[in-house]
Amino acid sequence: MYKTELIQAGHGDCIWIEYGEESGPIHRILIDGGTSGTYRKVKERIEALPDADRHFDLLVITHIDADHIGGVLKLFEDDELSITFDDIWFNGYQHLTDLETLGAKQGEALTDHLEKPGVNWNKAFAGKASRVDNSGNFTPVVLPGGMCLTLLSPTQKELAELKPKWIEEAQKAGLDPEKRLEDTEDTDTRPSGLEALGGELPDVNELADTETITDSSKANGSSIAFIAEFAGKRVLFSGDAHGPVLIEAIEQYCPDGKALDIDMFKTPHHGSDANVSTELLKRLNCPRYLISTNGAYFKHPDRIAVSRIIKYGGDNPQLYFNYLSKYNDVWAEQTLKDEHKYSAYFPDDSDTSICIEL
Ligand SMILES: [Zn+2]
Incomplete structure (x- = not known):
């Protein structure tokens, strides 16, 4: 059993993974916590578990942006849940270069929680950064139950580049508790779907071939991204990672120049055209693509990114x-699906997530 559930996390990510043998225990991984405003959805999901099952084999906090850590901060502050984690992967200030010891971190709420006694922080990396090995060694981390995780991002370079901006980015991102983004509802009142496009269907072929303007966010570039393989099924979870970083890692991981075979791809940065490049898609052999966002703030997913997946994301x-x-309902148009041969799946009105079992 290998289930991936994209919990509705506003414009962010909150990914609940369950895996295990049919007759054995269920293992769990949580990737990010969404925004603070959507925390209640993951809380409800945890409360639905019996007390004895409120344990995760791993929590990954991909990077410091509020749409990924806001819910995690609330989770750590929530004393009602008594939830435990075997290991927590997060790159804090002290991980941005190997030489640094703890620095200007006062007020960084997440680090404060992670430094509490009994918390396993980056245990799989002996307390050092969760990042790709400098030597290009892709030895996987094996979790209880046999899930194998192979890191593809960040490298030491992306972490070092974040360092000069850490304080500024951390405050902007929400590590300063005074500055957390609470509201994640989309307030844009423009019309949706075809109406917004004046009745014209998007030109998928033209959009797909739009030149990529690469994401320059240092915080996004520091995202922890990895292949999660269980029972022969592989999923690439990419946080908000930069396309060129993933491409370089894939080229090293698949040195024969072949595409990386995966069963599913959580697209980086909520389907932004700055991260979902044609070059990246061409390096993958993948039938399923996940996009997590309600479109608030950044109007994701970009139509260019979705067009690239449709054109270059395989048959x-x-x-x-x-x-x-x-921002995404146009992809439900049957005419587009018939013409470009893709499928699109959306949650029902009453759902708070979409779940895919491989
Ligand atoms: Zn994000």
Whole structure:
């Protein structure tokens, strides 16, 4: 059993993974916690578990942006849940260069929680950074139950580049408790779907071939991204990682120049065209694509990114969205699906996630 659930996390990510043998215990991984405003959804999900099952083999906090850590901060502050984690992967200030010891971190709420006694922080890396090995060694981390995780991002370079901006980015991102983004509802009142496009269907071929303007966010570039393999099924979880970083890692991981075979790809940065490049898609052999966002703030997913997946994401790609919004509902148009041969899946109105079992 290998289930991936994209919990509705506003414009962010909150990914609940369950895996295990049919007759054995269920193992769990949580990747990010969404925004602080959507924390209640992951809280409800945890409360639905019996007390004895409120344990995760791993929590990954991919990077410091508020749409990924806001819910995690609330989770750590929530004394009602009594939840435990075998290991927590997060790159704090002291991980940005190997030489640094603890620095200007006062007020960084997440680090304060991770430094509490009994918390395993980057245990799989002996307390050092969760990052790709400098030597290009892709030895996987094996979790209880047999899940194998192979890191593809960040490298030491992306972490070092974040360092000069850490304080500024950390405050902007929400590590300063005074500055957390609470509201994640989309307030854009423009019309949706075809109406927004004046009744015209998007030109998928033209959009797909739009030149990529690469994401320059240092925080996004520091995202922890990895292949998670269990029972022969592989999923690439990419946080908000930069396309060129993933491409370089894939080229080293698959040195024969072949595409990386995966069963599913959590697209980076909520389907931003700055991260979902044609070059990246061409390095993958993948039938399923996950996009996590309600479109608030950044109007993700970009139509260019979705067009690239449809054109360059293999035969009959399957798109999975965790919201139906005015930024993605056009992809439900049957005419587009018939013409470009793809499938699109959205949650029902009453759902708070979309779940895919491999
Ligand atoms: Zn994000």
